[in-house]
Amino acid sequence: MKRKLINWLGLLGIVQLLSYTAALVFSPLAFPGYNWMEQAASDLSAIDAPSHVLWNQLSALYDTGSVVCATCIAIYVSENKISTKLFRLGIYLFVIMNWISRVGYQMFALSDAGKDIAGFQEVMHMVVTACVVLLSIASLVILIIAGFKDKKKKGVGVSAAIALGMMFMGPIGMMAFPPQYFGVFERFSTIAAVGFTAVLGVCLFNRFNEEYKEIN
Numbered sequence: 001m002k003r004k005l006i007n008w009l010g011l012l013g014i015v016q017l018l019s020y021t022a023a024l025v026f027s028p029l030a031f032p033g034y035n036w037m038e039q040a041a042s043d044l045s046a047i048d049a050p051s052h053v054l055w056n057q058l059s060a061l062y063d064t065g066s067v068v069c070a071t072c073i074a075i076y077v078s079e080n081k082i083s084t085k086l087f088r089l090g091i092y093l094f095v096i097m098n099w100i101s102r103v104g105y106q107m108f109a110l111s112d113a114g115k116d117i118a119g120f121q122e123v124m125h126m127v128v129t130a131c132v133v134l135l136s137i138a139s140l141v142i143l144i145i146a147g148f149k150d151k152k153k154k155g156v157g158v159s160a161a162i163a164l165g166m167m168f169m170g171p172i173g174m175m176a177f178p179p180q181y182f183g184v185f186e187r188f189s190t191i192a193a194v195g196f197t198a199v200l201g202v203c204l205f206n207r208f209n210e211e212y213k214e215i216n
Contacts, residue, residue: 003207009072013201016065020194023059024187030054039183041190042125046110063102066194069201070098082208083150090142090160091200097135098197104128133167136193140164152209159199166192 027044028034031051034043045055074095077088108124140160147157166188173185203209 003205006072006076007205007207010069010201010204010206012061012065012069012072013198013204016062016069016201017194017198019059019061019065020191023055023062026058027051027055035183037183038180040186041183042105042110045105062194063106066098066197067102069204070095070197073200073204076204077208080208083153084146086142087146087150087153087156090139090146093135093139093142094196094200097132097139097193100128100135101132101193104131132193133189136167137164140167140196156199156203159196163192163196163199166195 023044024036024041028036028051030053031044031049034051043049044051045059046052049055074092076082077091082088105125105128108121108128110122110125140163143160144157144164147153147155147160170185170187170189170192173188174182177185
């Protein structure tokens with residue numbers, strides 16, 4: 001069976017990962033004095049940050065690609081009844097997380113790099129972060145369980161477990177190591193979700209290895 005357009009759009013998962021990586025690597029060049037080992041990645045995209053424009057340019061394909069890819073994944077697994085209801089629920093929650101991340105951080109970007117959490121904008125930024133983290137954990141846990149119950153989706157389950165492990169490495173590292181390494185471990189958490197979106201995008205490109213509709 002030939003791939004349809006929606007399957008080819010799964011490649012946006014790889015594109016958004018490359019775009020995000022480029023923003024992480026090159027945006028600090030436009031931010032004098034920025035210490036990536038100590039400072040959060042979100043400081044680079046802060047409204048008043050000198051790297052704000054460069055970050056937006058480099059992450060443009062990430063901003064759009066992640067949401068388009070995630071949405072196509074949700075549509076595909078829903079229309080084709082991929083795997084079990086539990087598996088699809090995990091996918092839906094992960095897609096909702098992507099939308100909240102995209103819209104929420106756009107609406108409530110940090111107004112100043114490294115600024116203390118005090119004003120409404122900063123507080124809402126943290127609220128969005130809390131929603132993203134909770135939905136990420138919930139969706140990944142569900143996909144781990146569903147993936148190991150369905151042998152055909154074991155690869156997704158393993159990938160979800162790796163992403164969840166990376167996500168937990170962030171807060172664990174922040175507590176176990178000095179503040180000078182906050183940025184290092186914070187990146188584990190942020191890259192986990194972006195990387196897992198890429199994995200699901202590849203799955204979409206490969207039609208989740210399903211050649212038939214499965215009724216549950």
